[in-house]
Amino acid sequence: MKFPLRPFALSLLALGFSALVYTSAQAGGGHYYPPVKDPVVKEECGSCHLAFPAAMLPAASWQKMMGELDRHFGDNASVDPAIAKKIAAYLVANAADTGGSRYGAKLMRGVDPASAPQRITKLPKWVREHREVPDWEWRHKDVRTKANCVACHADAELGYYED
Ligand code: HEC
Ligand code: HEC
Structure with a gap:
């Protein structure tokens, strides 16, 4: 680290x-964006990609996303309804405009929480922070997608997003 x-x-x-x-x-x-601590969320939302910190999106985003997990960015990420409810409660409680606001406020600049953005990687602040990353780097075989935070932020699992 x-x-x-x-x-x-x-x-x-x-x-x-x-x-x-x-x-x-x-x-x-x-x-610093506190990593997901809840073991269920970590397991269910961390199997295909990093379990993104709840503080990176507003509550309305998580609510919307959890209501359509069967159509999750082209994947089916459905879970048992009771589990979905628990995950949603955790994400909403720690979201960028609720419990996680101390960490997430910066990312929310220029974002209307009610618009329920679904991608962290489309938030204006995120885009600005990454504007100097060259095209070839996004396409690199070890990166492939902007959502692959861990490829560049080695300590993302711990909540750190420096260089
Ligand atoms: C079956 C695999 C799978 C599971 C399980 C899964 N996701 Fe995803 N998720 C994806 C894919 C695929 C994408 C699109 C990634 C990309 O653009 O490269 C994605 C993207 C996302 C994004 C947007 C990333 C960005 O571009 O900013 C968020 C937020 C997200 N997932 C949250 C969750 C949450 C919360 C859960 C748990 C309820 C979850 N995911 C479970 C496959 C999954
Ligand atoms: C291709 C490499 C790459 C990928 C993939 C990537 N980032 Fe970054 N990220 C960077 C670079 C480079 C910076 C600028 C670092 C700096 O200014 O010190 C940065 C900056 C940041 C910052 C601002 C840090 C600060 O304190 O200024 C955050 C937050 C961040 N990234 C989060 C993420 C998240 C979340 C993801 C995944 C959804 C992600 N990044 C994916 C390369 C990447």
Whole structure:
């Protein structure tokens, strides 16, 4: 893993513990998106791709997506209705405009949550952050799709999206 911890450790020595917590919270707002913690969501939504952090889309998006899992980006991702209900509850509670807003607010800039966007990779902020990624890189055999976050963000599973 790359080291977000190192600057924190330095500031710990230099500034003491409360400053450390503050620094970590500040840094966290920018590129940290809490990974899915619920084991059911992790399993059901992490088998075909990274279990995308709930804080990357607003609640209305998750609600819509969970209502049409049989038509999920050209795939059938249906699960048992009782399980779908649980997954939806977790995603909605931690969404970019609910419990996860501290992390997701930045990605929501210029987005009307009620429009229920279905792709993180189409959010204006996401597009801006990736505008310098060249075409060939998206098409690289180890990447293939914008949704393959882990190909470029080695620590995505841990919630970190730096270089
Ligand atoms: C059967 C495989 C499969 C399962 C299971 C699955 N997905 Fe997907 N998902 C896909 C495919 C395929 C795409 C489109 C990927 C692409 O564009 O390359 C996708 C895309 C997405 C995207 C949009 C990514 C983007 O481009 O921003 C989100 C969000 C998403 N899935 C959430 C979920 C959630 C939540 C679950 C669990 C309920 C789930 N997925 C389960 C196959 C699956
Ligand atoms: C082809 C490689 C590639 C893929 C695939 C990719 N990214 Fe990125 N991402 C980048 C690069 C390069 C940057 C810019 C890094 C920088 O400015 O430090 C970036 C920046 C980001 C940032 C902003 C980080 C910050 O703090 O400024 C976020 C958030 C992010 N990506 C999330 C994602 C998510 C979520 C996915 C999958 C849906 C994804 N990325 C897929 C290459 C990629």
